[in-house]
Each structure stands twice: as C-alpha cells, then as structure tokens.
Amino acid sequence: MPGGSGEVVSRRARPAKAPLSRDGIVATGLDLLGEQGLPGLSLRKIAAALDTGPASLYAYVANLEELRALVLDKALGDVAHGVGQGREWRPRLKAILTSYVEVLLAKPGLAPLATTTIASGPNAMRLTESLLEALIGGGVDPAAAAWGVDLLLLQVTGIAAEQSARRSQGDVMGRVAKAYAEAPAHELPLVHALHKELFSGPGSSRFGWALDVLITGITQAPRPPTGSEPGHDRPGHDKDPA
C-alpha cells in the first residue's frame, strides 16, 4: 500500500512484555474498579494498565458486558460461603449475606456493578447454592427457597448500592434528601413527618432489619408457589418482545 520509500521500521523493540491472559485482564479490571470505581472498569484503562491497546483484549473477552460479569464473579470469590456451618440456619443465612454485602462494599465500584450485571460464574453459583442450602435446611419449601434467594440477593445488592452511592456520591444523595426534607407539610404530610426516617441509618441496623423482614416473610408467606401450577406461567416465549 505505501508505494513510496520502503523503510520498514523493524518492530523489534519489544521488551519482553508479559503475555496477556484472561485472568490477568479480569484481575486488572478488579483492581481498577477498586481504585477508580465504576468508571475505572473500561477496556481502554485496563489495556493501558497492561501497556497495550484495547483491541488486544478482544482475544480473551467477547465484549465489555462479559468482562463485567467476569470481574463481578471474581470479586464474589471473597464471599465466605461456608461461614457458621454448625449454627442454626437463620444466623447462618445472615452471616453469608453479611459477608456478601461486605464484599460489595469493600471496593467502591462493586456494588453499582452488581446492580447492573448478573454474574453466572462459579462463585456466583456457589453463593446461590449456599443460600439455597441454608433456606431449605431451615425447612423452607424448595420452590419458595429458589424465589427467596432471588429476593434476598436483589434486596441486599440494592442496599449495598445505596450505601455505596452515599459514600462516593454524597452530594447527589444529599440533594435528594433535601428535596424530601422540604416536602410541603400539607399535600405530603407523611413524607414531611418521616423524611428523616426515610433516609436514616448507614445500613447496619437497616440491613439487619431488612433481613429479618425477608426471612420472616419467606417462611410465613401465605402460599408458597407449588411449582406444579397449570402452566400458564410461560405461555410461549415472551408476550411482547418488541
């Protein structure tokens, strides 16, 4: 293509760079996520940290979405899924979920990442298994346990994300709290009266209360799904795919 003077500069200046690897890419992404929060988890920043270009990462990762799932799953490896093995099932369940939320809060970007991405790697599945085991071991109907795990993870992840936002974006949360604090006493009397309770607490007591609510509800809910319902549960595939 370049018909002019040849002058092919030899691309010999390669100082023994460590070869890329999927694990290294994911580990670097997790590090950057911990340092810079969610914006740190970008293909370009990971590539720069690895002293290469973004295109090089595509040999190991399909796209950003897959990378995010891998990073989240790697982080979930720190969850203590075998905690309180001998104890009763309720404290055991709480201990696992507490470990989960602690992991999410250990690095700034993890909680927001967990709300957007669903990990399907081995660590996420191990966590699901532990939660199912605790619930079913406590006598909860298996089908209710399956749905309950979803409920618990969704709630706990959301609480972690809320608390994470309070740390790193206190200004934004402050503006929201102020808006509720300035609610007109007429028109919105309950919001006005309870605005402090609505935003109270850094999560520790609130988190425990949420767990109690969910566990109580799961064990005592009126009619746990039997799983053998007529089958109108899944008519075709989707009712409105557009």
Next chain:
Amino acid sequence: MPGGSGEVVSRRARPAKAPLSRDGIVATGLDLLGEQGLPGLSLRKIAAALDTGPASLYAYVANLEELRALVLDKALGDVAHGVGQGREWRPRLKAILTSYVEVLLAKPGLAPLATTTIASGPNAMRLTESLLEALIGGGVDPAAAAWGVDLLLLQVTGIAAEQSARRSQGDVMGRVAKAYAEAPAHELPLVHALHKELFSGPGSSRFGWALDVLITGITQAPRPPTGSEPGHDRPGHDKDPA
C-alpha cells in the same frame, strides 16, 4: 474577525423553531426512551430530535444525571396513586405497586433507568406518600413503614428491571439461565435441582409472591426500629468516606 470578504451569511433562515423548554426536553427524552430504550436517552439524540445541538440543552438541564431524574419522575406521573381508595390497606398497597411496575414496563428503558436513578420530583414523592399512607393506615409502625417503603420500591423496581431485561436482552438472560442449567449435580446439587425454579415465571405470580413476602415480613418482623435508639445510628457523617 475574519478580515477577508465580509459575506456574513445572514442567519435569518430560521423557520420559526419552537423555543426550547425544560418540559419539552424531558418529554422528548421520555419519548426516545420509549422508542429506543436506555441508549435513546442521550443529550445528543434529544437535541437532534429537537433540531438543535447538545450544548443548547444545558440552559435548562444541569447535566445528564439531572435529566434522567426528571424523565423518571415525569414517567412516574402515570402511576395511579389513588387506586383502591376505599379498600383494605393490603390490596390497596398491592394495587399501587402493581401500577408502579406496569408503568415501568410500559416503556422499554424505564425499568433500567429506575434502578440507576433516584427521582426526587413531585411524582416520586407522591408515590412515597401513598405507600406510607397505606402502610401506616394498616397499623404498621411509622418508622417501620418508612423503611418498608424503601424495601418495597427497591424490590419491585428490581423485579421490573429483571423482567425488562428478559424482554429486550433475552439472549443475555438465556446465557445465564443456561449456565445455571449446566451446573454440575455434584458440587452444586441444589442449584442443579432448582435451576428451573430459579428462572421460572414471567413475574406475574412471582411479583405477587414477593409482595406477600414483604408485607408479611414488614408487619411481623421481630422488632421494628423504634426511631429513638441511642443514636449510634449516625455517628458523624460517614465512617469511611474514601
């Protein structure tokens, strides 16, 4: 400034463009969100739809984050917050939350938007007021009601987002479901046995069950917070702001 031949092209060719307005910008954003999903809610696309440049929007909106909150709050205006006024508090609460989730699912990008953004506009606050009213009217302790509203909204929003993702990103959800379906029977026996229940149901029955769980738990949770606790709830501002 350009010393050359004057030739100042008169900028007269302005065909009576409707002047921009905050409401028009938000309405256009909501329309685009409904048509193109979350990626449709961008300053550039809204500006293009309004036949102007992105810089022009900054006279009415501080940044994208504020615009997102405004769009979400406008959408929440469709929630029927006065539904089932005469009925008992439980069906009333369910009716309000059902309306909320229906609004979120009415336009493709709304549910994902609601998981990322917290609206603090009048419609969001009216929704909070209605939920508080139903709970407290049912005899729930006011402090527990305040925290319960958070619980309910978080859960319902998450369920809506999950269902929304199933519609517009069925492939992604399918891959996750397949990963769980292929869980090794040893190692992860419960996940293997219950993988179908973990991903079952398009939400209608599941949504109702989640509501029952939460309401039951909120009313029967062991010790609702009294609100007059010693005060270690909020020592300074944040324990670990970094």
Next chain:
DNA sequence: TGTACGAGACGAACGCCGTTCTAGACGAAC
C-alpha cells in the same frame, strides 16, 4: 530443516458519548 498456518498483538480508525468554550443573536430594561 524449511515452510505454512493460525493465534495473538496492535495501530488506526469509526461512530458514539457528555461536557465546555466561544461567539453570536435577540428581547427586555434602562
């Protein structure tokens, strides 16, 4: 031993994004 092949590395570019700077245009107030 020589050679062909395929996977990995990578520079460059495309199109998108939010945001800012700068200069004009215009209506209202003095």
Next chain:
DNA sequence: GTTCGTCTAGAACGGCGTTCGTCTCGTACA
C-alpha cells in the same frame, strides 16, 4: 438607543466500545 443577560449554536476536547487490517511469532507439519 444602548446595554445587558439569557438563550442558541458551532466547534472542539477527551473518553468510550468496537472493528478492521496488518504484522509478529511460536508451532506443527512436510
């Protein structure tokens, strides 16, 4: 009639995910 402040834009900056085409290099095969 002039000034002033708000609104309108064009242009640009830096960053993003992703793709394309090419180049290198270790390896397997002849």
